[in-house]
Amino acid sequence: MFSPDLRYTKFTDCASCPEYRKQIFKYRSYPKGMMIPQEKCMQNTLYFLLKGTVEVNSEEHPHTIISDGQFILQPIGSKVEFKVLEAVECILYLFERPINVCNERFNKGASIAETSRREAIVMEMCPPLRYFVEGVRMYLNDDLLCAGFLQAKRTELVYLPNCYYTLKDLAAFYSPIYRYSKSVRYFVMQNYMKAKDVEAFAQLGGYSTPTFRRLFKETFGEPAYQWMLKKKCEDIQNDLTTTEMSISEISYKYGFESLSNFSHFCRTNFGQSPRSMRTIKRENQ
Template structure:
């Protein structure tokens, strides 16, 4: 069945927001060539069909099969290798969304196992969630792209997660977004790509450098320098092996004063020059 009064729908200004849509259907053909995934907001990814190897930050080549959901945190370094023809339904969301009026993201911290070690946790898609994803895809395929529809379906998704998954499952799944001082953590994940250095970051948050470092360690479990350098190295590697950016563009994008400094950075983290990494990825 197609939409009634299609012109009324598609000419409404609420349909002009499609590039910012919460839900998207992505289709890929089987390919050895890596596909870049831009993750400006945190994204829940559901494979409707197919199989892929997903790299997300330091978690390399994680097998993702149909019938599973995975989490890609905002501004993370993500790309995929398609093992089969693959159809993905993705849902992006902002950090402050809650499961319902009685249960928020912050509550999940109380349900993490002691000494939990995250390893790109995926969850099985249970029957009700599968029905939900199937309906959303059908509506999107029919052209139902109203921003209000996306907002309502996002709320429904989180209510379904709240109802059909244990709090322990949700805590381990959303672990990368959790931490002491979630507002601080969210600000860091949103802005770390645009900050020059740690003193600049601290100044933007109206904190002393020592206070910033302390709060960072509490939120992320490691030093600011180590975490930011690791994220930077992952993104540089991605751009070298997946993107078509020139070495000059990569040098500029990541704040290096010359390609020589980019080369020094790559040799430190990967024991290869930028060109060697690029040749390896071709």
């Protein structure tokens, strides 16, 4: 018979596995008085507050106080800042679009959200959801970040609200995503990785290239090509300095025809080779 203590011993090293993922759930803690400056949400994000109190300021939640046991949604592309009123612990869940676990309820909820004019709401964690989020905190602290495991937890997270909250509340909660999904900004943030150039990007959205360039400039304040290059540089730098992906994998991910082309891109835009960028990052750790 196993000792009960073995239940709390972790025997795997997920960080060395190619299925290791970091960007689905995140744990964050902040001291009282800390200001988290305005930043743009690069994905739809749920903020689950496990401890403390914060003031949220965004278009969706202007000067809103959220406390232990509550959670909010910020849609992709939205800008949000936080002021920590009491020391905080929270779990973030990042996703591209709501997952459908029940066709009937999903379609009814989407219909309500699209026609409703209710403001975004702050939700209270029901006990099953609270237990789930507490469990996610434990898994993150144990570095349990296997892609398959996290995908299962993602499905569970979608399933729990679907069971324990009314359609009216869920529609109001997710309404910023449904409304925002009609915008040019949402289309761009969801699809920029799929487009090789501006012309392909315009075609993907069903726009003429001149129309897409105009709408893009009006929305983002800079030309589409310049924004796409900047975003590509940010994403490549992030992959080189914060992930364990091989340089070959990163090169392939961003559509370079060869490693030499990828190296030339990095030297041109960062002043260093991909290998040098990764070496400097490790030396500074």
